Amino acid sequence: MNAEWIDERGIDKPTLLVYGNCQAGAVAAIFGVDVVLAETYNVQYLASFDDRVSGSRNLAPEVIARTSLLLEQFDAKAFPYRGHLPSHCANVVFPSVDLNLLWPLRFGNPLNDPPTEATPWGHYPEGDRLIIDCVQRGLSADETLAHYRSHSHAHLPNLSRYAEMERTRLRAREAKCDIVMSDFIFERLSSDRLFWSANHPTTVSLRELCGRLLAAAGPALPESHLVDLDRSLTMFAAEGPLGFMSVPIHPLIVEHFDLGWYGSGDGKDYGLRVAPVTYDEYFRGMASIAIERLASREAVQSAT
Amino acid sequence: MSLAEDELLRRVSAVVRTTFGLPPGYVVSAATTSADIDGWDSLSHSILIMGIEEQFGVELPMERAFELHDVGELMDLIGEAGGERGVD
Structure with missing residues (x-):
């Protein structure tokens, strides 16, 4: 999330505060560049996590005290300043827009490269269980890739069952929210690219989320009918605020869910923003970094 | 904890x-929660359930x-679902 997305000029305006993960940051960024909203509100984003890009933000008490609308992503870490909100503040709770269905081998990569300024989450924060397992068993990058090609299909879950599992997961969370997104996600999954990775929605999904937030805000946001989301989205790169990383999708999953929009060469690791890589290149890169990391750790262990 | 529970x-x-x-030596107990394990979030929970099934x-x-x-x-749920046959 770029720091310049945060509009801090309108200190005397009522605050439109968006709280949550990087998706909330994207929502704040989209609303923050809308002419009407930016004129009327001080649009602010508060991260619910250790945001290494925009930095952890502690909002000034006077900014919180002027909040007229809190768009709050449902999160295990509840909004921390609830007691400081004015009594007239309206609150819309929205779900995280995420879906693991297209990446069932995903897990937090224990052998990712360390963060740098250019890659604050390393190149491959979204690990692949089978790739990392191969590396941990001592396979080379070429051997890992060959094993992946020939064996990964056997590690995929029952995809129909898993789809129901994911639908249930989303609905269980949405039961605690004021808006839902799972209907949209499952209706459009085959026809539109909705996610770059499990928790990075594309512009298509973010636009829908923003539209539903505006509708849910109702009288708390009387200017909502004047908001031009399409215009706001043109202010971002074509891939949208969260398209800086794209995780390839397994060919069997593409086939099973009939993902006609998917191209085989549209993987992007974090830091290769200009040049998408192929499925093989992406996983070879993940394996190569994991091998380096494992060797580095073993060297440290043997030295101590 | 009975032998069957131990195996479960x-x-x-x-x-x-x-x-x-x-890591292989990481101790998981009946009291382990998602807060104890890095990466055990709502997204990965469904993968865990699929793995258990x-x-x-x-x-x-x-x-x-x-x-x-x-x-x-989770162990209780496995038992209720008939998963105890897996530990005979």
Whole structure:
């Protein structure tokens, strides 16, 4: 999330505060560049996590005290300043827009490269269980890739069952929210690219989320009918605020869910923003970094 | 803990370790919660449940699978779903 997305000029305006993960940051960024909203509100984003890009933000008490609308992503870490909100503040709770269905081998990569300024989450924060397992068993990058090609299909879950599992997961969370997104996600999954990775929605999904937030805000946001989301989205790169990383999708999953929009060469690791890589290149890169990391750790262990 | 429960925990622990990339020596107990394990979030929880279903050859009731608070409750759910046959 770029720091310049945060509009801090309108200190005397009522605050439109968006709280949550990087998706909330994207929502704040989209609303923050809308002419009407930016004129009327001080649009602010508060991260619910250790945001290494925009930095952890502690909002000034006077900014919180002027909040007229809190768009709050449902999160295990509840909004921390609830007691400081004015009594007239309206609150819309929205779900995280995420879906693991297209990446069932995903897990937090224990052998990712360390963060740098250019890659604050390393190149491959979204690990692949089978790739990392191969590396941990001592396979080379070429051997890992060959094993992946020939064996990964056997590690995929029952995809129909898993789809129901994911639908249930989303609905269980949405039961605690004021808006839902799972209907949209499952209706459009085959026809539109909705996610770059499990928790990075594309512009298509973010636009829908923003539209539903505006509708849910109702009288708390009387200017909502004047908001031009399409215009706001043109202010971002074509891939949208969260398209800086794209995780390839397994060919069997593409086939099973009939993902006609998917191209085989549209993987992007974090830091290769200009040049998408192929499925093989992406996983070879993940394996190569994991091998380096494992060797580095073993060297440290043997030295101590 | 009975021998059957011990074996159940051992097998559940193996799935938890695989799902979240934990080192082999990482101790998972019945009291282990998602807060104890890096990466055990709502996204990865469904993968854990899929792994458990495969390991024990059962289908867990989905709604309840997303209301679990710790590994002990997951073990109870496996037992209720008929997964105890997996530890004979």
